[in-house]
Amino acid sequence: MRKENSTNAINERILNGLCQTAHTLSVIGGRWKPTILWRLLEGKMRYHELKKSISGISERVLVLQLRELENDQLITRIVYPEVPPRVEYELTPLGRSLESLLEHMCSWGEMHRDATRQAGELAVSKN
Amino acid sequence: MRKENSTNAINERILNGLCQTAHTLSVIGGRWKPTILWRLLEGKMRYHELKKSISGISERVLVLQLRELENDQLITRIVYPEVPPRVEYELTPLGRSLESLLEHMCSWGEMHRDATRQAGELAVSKN
DNA sequence: CCGGACGCTAACCCAGAGGTTAGCGCTTTC
DNA sequence: GAAAGCGCTAACCTCTGGGTTAGCGTCCGG
Numbered sequence: 001m002r003k004e005n006s007t008n009a010i011n012e013r014i015l016n017g018l019c020q021t022a023h024t025l026s027v028i029g030g031r032w033k034p035t036i037l038w039r040l041l042e043g044k045m046r047y048h049e050l051k052k053s054i055s056g057i058s059e060r061v062l063v064l065q066l067r068e069l070e071n072d073q074l075i076t077r078i079v080y081p082e083v084p085p086r087v088e089y090e091l092t093p094l095g096r097s098l099e100s101l102l103e104h105m106c107s108w109g110e111m112h113r114d115a116t117r118q119a120g121e122l123a124v125s126k127n
Numbered sequence: 128m129r130k131e132n133s134t135n136a137i138n139e140r141i142l143n144g145l146c147q148t149a150h151t152l153s154v155i156g157g158r159w160k161p162t163i164l165w166r167l168l169e170g171k172m173r174y175h176e177l178k179k180s181i182s183g184i185s186e187r188v189l190v191l192q193l194r195e196l197e198n199d200q201l202i203t204r205i206v207y208p209e210v211p212p213r214v215e216y217e218l219t220p221l222g223r224s225l226e227s228l229l230e231h232m233c234s235w236g237e238m239h240r241d242a243t244r245q246a247g248e249l250a251v252s253k254n
Numbered sequence: 255c256c257g258g259a260c261g262c263t264a265a266c267c268c269a270g271a272g273g274t275t276a277g278c279g280c281t282t283t284c
Numbered sequence: 285g286a287a288a289g290c291g292c293t294a295a296c297c298t299c300t301g302g303g304t305t306a307g308c309g310t311c312c313g314g
Contacts, residue, residue: 020236021161109147
């Protein structure tokens with residue numbers, strides 16, 4: 001038995017229980033999750049459309065993130081029993097309820113980037 | 128030389144550049160950062176106070192997260208040149224501008240937890 | 255003169271997120 | 285009959301965030 005495993009994981013669970021902010025992070029905190037959610041906010045999409053519209057993501061990771069989002073009940077996976085297989089992903093109401101939060105994060109990010117870039121440029125041009 | 132390192136890191140940089148939401152996540156996404164920010168929203172705190180008020184965090188990680196927050200210009204580190212050393216951490220205006228976002232995340236997290244817990248309980252009690 | 259408060263830093267370790275490559279089973283198109 | 289579209293899965297590797305342990309330099313209280 002190896003050391004009553006990982007304070008790391010334990011800490012994470014405790015925090016997610018105590019702090020709803022941490023919980024939210026654990027839900028949308030995957031590298032590609034915001035991107036996926038943005039895409040789906042525009043309407044349901046097929047697996048391959050998602051794949052092509054998100055440049056840089058690998059299939060494995062895309063599937064993993066989709067599964068996690070599904071588990072967290074943010075998206076639904078709809079399989080059409082058709083000849084060439086067809087699978088669509090769609091936001092649940094819970095998923096759509098993220099829209100305003102995502103927008104909030106996005107605009108804060110923009111503001112923060114501008115604010116810090118300015119500071120950087122000032123430091124450079126201060127000659 | 129080892130393989131033009133890490134698509135991982137590259138992807139992260141690209142995403143943070145393109146997607147402000149991802150950028151925001153990179154700023155507040157540390158395990159303990161939300162907790163630290165919540166504490167500091169109530170007023171400036173000394174290093175040891177923070178340490179004691181956040182149970183489970185290790186000194187190393189606390190320092191790391193504080194340094195990152197400082198780099199991102201969310202907090203200021205104030206050193207008083209005193210006999211027993213004294214250091215205080217305080218939110219910058221930029222840091223305080225996170226308050227509404229944190230609240231938003233917090234309430235969404237609560238809502239999401241309730242929604243999913245219900246579903247879980249239903250599944251259990253459905254006998 | 256011993257220990258503790260204070261605010262750290264250094265050295266090390268490990269689990270897990272994310273990436274790479276290959277392949278599957280079915281179908282349509284050339 | 286070869287190749288490509290579709291939606292995946294399996295096996296493997298790498299890097300990094302977070303955790304553990306130890307210690308430092310200055311001071312004060314007992």
